[in-house]
Amino acid sequence: DQQVKQNSPSLSVQEGRISILNCDYTNSMFDYFLWYKKYPAEGPTFLISISSIKDKNEDGRFTVFLNKSAKHLSLHIVPSQPGDSAVYFCAASLGAGGTSYGKLTFGQGTILTVHP
Amino acid sequence: DAMVIQNPRYQVTQFGKPVTLSCSQTLNHNVMYWYQQKSSQAPKLLFHYYDKDFNNEADTPDNFQSRRPNTSFCFLDIRSPGLGDAAMYLCATSRGDITEAFFGQGTRLTVV
Numbered sequence: 001d002q003q004v005k006q007n008s009p010s011l012s013v014q015e016g017r018i019s020i021l022n023c024d025y026t027n028s029m030f031d032y033f034l035w036y037k038k039y040p041a042e043g044p045t046f047l048i049s050i051s052s053i054k055d056k057n058e059d060g061r062f063t064v065f066l067n068k069s070a071k072h073l074s075l076h077i078v079p080s081q082p083g084d085s086a087v088y089f090c091a092a093s094l095g096a097g098g099t100s101y102g103k104l105t106f107g108q109g110t111i112l113t114v115h116p
Numbered sequence: 117d118a119m120v121i122q123n124p125r126y127q128v129t130q131f132g133k134p135v136t137l138s139c140s141q142t143l144n145h146n147v148m149y150w151y152q153q154k155s156s157q158a159p160k161l162l163f164h165y166y167d168k169d170f171n172n173e174a175d176t177p178d179n180f181q182s183r184r185p186n187t188s189f190c191f192l193d194i195r196s197p198g199l200g201d202a203a204m205y206l207c208a209t210s211r212g213d214i215t216e217a218f219f220g221q222g223t224r225l226t227v228v
Contacts, residue, residue, distance in 0.1 A: 004158070032215050043120070043206055043219035044159070089159070093215045103149070104217060106158040 003027045004092050006107035013114050019077040021110050023090030026071065030092035034104065035064060035075045038087040047088075048075070080114045087111050119143070120220035122207050128226045129197050137192040137223045139207030148190040149217060150182060151206040159206055165190060166212060194225075202227045 005024045013019045023033075031052035036044035050057040050064045050073065057064050063076045077084055091104040120141045129135040139148065146167050151159040163172045165184045179201070181193040194201055204224050208217040 002158070009156075034216065036219075041125075041221070043122075043208075043221045046216045046218065049216060103161060103164065104159075104215075106151075106160075108156065108158045 001026075002108075003030075004090055004105050004107040006088075006090055006110050008110050009108070010111040010113070013080045013112065015082055015114055015116050016079045019075075019080045019084065019112055019114065021075040021077075021088050021090075021112065023073050023075075023107055024071060025073075025092050027092070027094075027105075028071065029094055030105070032093040033064070033066060033073050034091045034093070035062075036089040036091060036106075037084075038089060038109070044089055077112075080112075082114045082116050085112055085114050120207055120209055120218055122205075122220035122223050124223060125221060126224045126226070128228060129194075131199065131227055132196045135194050135197055135225070137194075137205050137207075137225070139190045139192070139220055140188050141207075141209045141218075142188070143209055143218060144187065145209035145218070146187065146212050147210045148184060149208040149210075150180075150190070150192045151208060153204040153206060153222075155203075162192070197225070197227045199227050201225065 003026050034049040035047040037047045038044045048059050048062045048064050050066050055066050066073045087109045089109045090107040123138050149164040150162045153159040162176045183191045204222045206222045207220040210217040
């Protein structure tokens with residue numbers, strides 16, 4: 001039973017364009033969502049997060065959107081750069097700090113390739 | 117730099133031979149986690165320590181054990197590795213009051 005799903009195994013984008021990575025979840029109790037980036041032979045690196053009380057969070061070129069009614073979130077990267085090429089994992093938590101701290105349920109990941 | 121360090125990066129073990137993976141952290145975080153990631157799959161939480169309290173996920177096989185002798189170190193013991201245990205093992209840490217977890221580089225385990 002996969003509670004967090006990333007249905008696109010891969011995404012290819014031209015440098016300078018927008019990259020949109022999608023994530024769906026089934027557990028309505030999730031209330032904190034994170035995106036991690038992973039380069040080959042390295043561990044996942046935290047990128048950006050969003051609490052369920054918000055619908056948008058922005059950090060530089062990265063914006064995460066949350067649609068609670070649809071149980072869907074997306075990560076937008078604008079403009080995309082070749083250095084953004086990596087595997088992106090969506091993750092969800094049952095509580096922001098306090099109760100579930102860093103216990104994360106991950107999606108399978110999406111391989112993003114940004115072409116020069 | 118404060119970080120999470122896993123040793124070794126690559127580990128080859130024989131079928132059925134006990135193996136231990138190690139993780140250390142300089143972040144002084146009170147929570148430490150072990151995740152298992154098989155090829156092209158999502159990382160899956162095996163267990164975690166909140167301070168000294170051990171918390172096992174319900175579906176983690178008994179073959180997997182963990183030790184946390186102090187705040188900085190955590191070990192993953194696989195008592196009798198099977199071929200299905202070949203995976204990337206990721207250690208992570210967090211502060212108990214925040215959700216973001218910080219990951220080590222992982223240990224790639226091969227079972228022969």
